[in-house]
Amino acid sequence: MAFPERFSNLPDYAFPRLRKLLDPHAPGGEPVAMTIGEPKHPMPEFVGPVLASSLAGFGLYPPNDGTPELLAAIGGWLKRRYRVDLGPERLMVLNGTREGLFNAALALVPETKRGARPVVLMPNPFYQVYAMAALALGAEPVYVPALASNGFLPDYASLPAEILDRTALAYLCSPANPQGSVASRDYWAGLMDLAETHDFRIFADECYAEIWRTAPPAGALEVADATGADPERIFAFHSLSKRSNLPGLRSGFVAGGPAGIARIRQLRAFAGAPLPLPVQRVSERAWADETHVEANRALYQEKFRIADEVFSGLQGYMGPEGGFFLWLPVPDGEEAALKLWTETGVRVLPGAYLAREVGGENPGKGYIRVAMVAPKDEMQRGLVRLRDCLYG
Numbered sequence: 001m002a003f004p005e006r007f008s009n010l011p012d013y014a015f016p017r018l019r020k021l022l023d024p025h026a027p028g029g030e031p032v033a034m035t036i037g038e039p040k041h042p043m044p045e046f047v048g049p050v051l052a053s054s055l056a057g058f059g060l061y062p063p064n065d066g067t068p069e070l071l072a073a074i075g076g077w078l079k080r081r082y083r084v085d086l087g088p089e090r091l092m093v094l095n096g097t098r099e100g101l102f103n104a105a106l107a108l109v110p111e112t113k114r115g116a117r118p119v120v121l122m123p124n125p126f127y128q129v130y131a132m133a134a135l136a137l138g139a140e141p142v143y144v145p146a147l148a149s150n151g152f153l154p155d156y157a158s159l160p161a162e163i164l165d166r167t168a169l170a171y172l173c174s175p176a177n178p179q180g181s182v183a184s185r186d187y188w189a190g191l192m193d194l195a196e197t198h199d200f201r202i203f204a205d206e207c208y209a210e211i212w213r214t215a216p217p218a219g220a221l222e223v224a225d226a227t228g229a230d231p232e233r234i235f236a237f238h239s240l241s242k243r244s245n246l247p248g249l250r251s252g253f254v255a256g257g258p259a260g261i262a263r264i265r266q267l268r269a270f271a272g273a274p275l276p277l278p279v280q281r282v283s284e285r286a287w288a289d290e291t292h293v294e295a296n297r298a299l300y301q302e303k304f305r306i307a308d309e310v311f312s313g314l315q316g317y318m319g320p321e322g323g324f325f326l327w328l329p330v331p332d333g334e335e336a337a338l339k340l341w342t343e344t345g346v347r348v349l350p351g352a353y354l355a356r357e358v359g360g361e362n363p364g365k366g367y368i369r370v371a372m373v374a375p376k377d378e379m380q381r382g383l384v385r386l387r388d389c390l391y392g
């Protein structure tokens, strides 16, 4: 039986690849996992009671588009966080942002652009679902380096006009996984101008928007609102996974123009998995509450402080502006990850596993990604061992 060609050239997913690299070797100390970006801070206390009081909802097919109460809670959060006023016709609930970033591309990217194969732009390194979406669409993925020299944000405007004219969609992650860089208002506004000039959509992956160091990162929706950008060009994706430490709830949403949202709803009505009603009830409560989010952010801010202290004076160290990863420069990420594991038991991800080689260059090769998700003391011990092993 044949398999589709379009997925045949994919590299192994980062984590099986990491297991292949490290697992044949014994750890050199008590293992500390700093690989997967799975939030470990406590989930909000209301989750259990709200779930328990809405169990009967498992006996019903859930509403595809989200309950009116959930959409209202999301709208309320957008108003508080970004000062934008979006009605329910501009919102769609998702089973987390990963599937949304994939399915919304299927719903919105046309088969051709100006009579040719459409292009999907993404930063390099990047969250891997962007490339899967491009390949599933039969679009051409264009990996645009996000390097220290450009503030770890892709310079889409520098691409040839031929590519930009074929571009149907550009992904941008802010705060970025893996580098923790944050797109400024000017960056967003420039990207929106470029999208208008070359007629493409922007998918703003903002699932780390609530984990920041000094000031809340600007959001694509507020910049679009302030600059009068066409709302049909800009779709922002948000999640409860990092904001509320609920990665297992599988709950997020996308906000955008009403015509695009209608297409996303249509695809999901035919082929999607709606959020179970009890999950919608918990989500409604989580979007309406800021107390647990502030407590969670304070824990990450303490971790940023610890990381800054551990790596103070290290050349090339830049503490993240947001998110919960460190992106640390090393001569070779795979060699560094292997050395760290075999000498100390600390487990990190080689940066190359999150990026694609383009023109013989992999922009992640000289980095390791370190997730600051473990409890504070364990994380601190891991960072000190890492520093002494790789930079001592």
Ligand SMILES: Cc1ncc(COP(=O)(O)O)c(C=O)c1O
Pocket (backbone or CB within 6 Å): 037, 095, 096, 097, 098, 099, 127, 173, 176, 177, 205, 207, 238, 239, 240, 241, 247, 251, 252
């Ligand atoms: C950049 C980025 N986008 C999206 C996601 C997906 O998150 P979720 O599907 O849990 O909302 C992740 C998860 O790690 C991520 O790092």
